[in-house]
Amino acid sequence: MAVVRSKKPSLRVERALQRDGHRVLAGMDEVGRGALAGPVSVGVVVIDESCRSAPAGVKDSKLLTPAHRERMVRPIRRWAYAYAVGHSSPAEIDEVGIMGGLRLAGLRALTSLGEAGVVPDLVILDGNHDWLTPPYELGLFAFATEAGPSVPPVTTMVKADMKCSSVAAASVLAKVERDAMMVAMSDDHPVYQWAVNKGYAAPEHMAALEAHGPCVQHRRSWRLPAMIELVEPTAPTPEPAGEPTSRGAAGDEAAVSMGHR
Known part of the structure; x- marks a missing residue:
């Protein structure tokens, strides 16, 4: 009889890496990469040898319902040796691109740890691309020095969120936190219905962009429909040409949350 391997994440990969000498391991995953609005967020979950099997039900956040994801947050935080979530704002993504935004969010999470x-x-x-390690030789990411500690060695793995419990847990923490941010921002920008679509290209979001144009929480460097500059009554005076773009509500502070057992 053929042996059917479990498709659930496990610590098999992590334990092998620990046997190779990497005692403290960090699983890392991102959410919001393909969204049109809101931050890109990176979760990190750290485990050591004392962390036993992950809480039952931990898997890639895309495979869980919103209610299930939210129920998993507390058990994951109790289980992990440490955890953090970092964010990069739409303005920062416009400034340095999505890969730079991912890197900044990841560095912020590592700084918090x-x-x-x-x-x-x-x-x-x-994934199969190391977007975390700053390409200092390109001279593109001066903000990397802001993020504090140097980046640990990185190993990439396709479908790591389906194989590694630490990565799957990181995706859950990042997804829940980013979703909550989008729901909160939806109160200020209700026409886009972010409480439902979380900033992705859903039909109601696209229709609102066509009708109203983008707001400060949209990634304006992306190909958005009806790219109309909206001037709100409370908007600050535009900065002189050549000055850095001002940050939005999720901008300069680009919230970082973390915990340590």
Whole structure:
């Protein structure tokens, strides 16, 4: 009889890496990369040898209902050795591109861990591209110095969120936090219905963009329908040409949340 392997994430990969000497491991994943509005967010969950199997039900956030994701947050935080979520604002994404935005959000999450004295020996990054390690030789990311500690070694893995419990848990924390941010911002910009679509290109979002144009929380460097500059009564005076773009509500502070067991 053929052996059917479980499709649920496990710690099999993490344990092998720990046996190779990487005792403190960080699983990392992003959410919001393809959205038209709102931040891009990066979650990180750190485990060591004392962390046993992940809480039942942990899997890639895309495979869970919103209610299930929210129920998983507290067990994940109790289970993890440490955790954090970092964000990069739409204005920052416009300034440095989506890869730079991912890097900034990831560095902010790692900085938050570092401030609590947690420095991973290795980061497991979902996908096949290391967007976390700053390409200093290109001279494009002066903001990297703001983020504090140097980036630990990174290993990439396609479908890591389907295989590694730490990465799946990181995706859940990032997704829940970003979704909550989009719901809160929807109160100020109700026409886009972000409470429902979370800033992605859903029909109601696209229709609102066509009718009303983008707002400060949209990624204006992206190909958005009806790119109309809206001037709101409370909008600040435009900055002189050549000056940095002002940040939106999720801008300069680009919230970081973290915890450490």
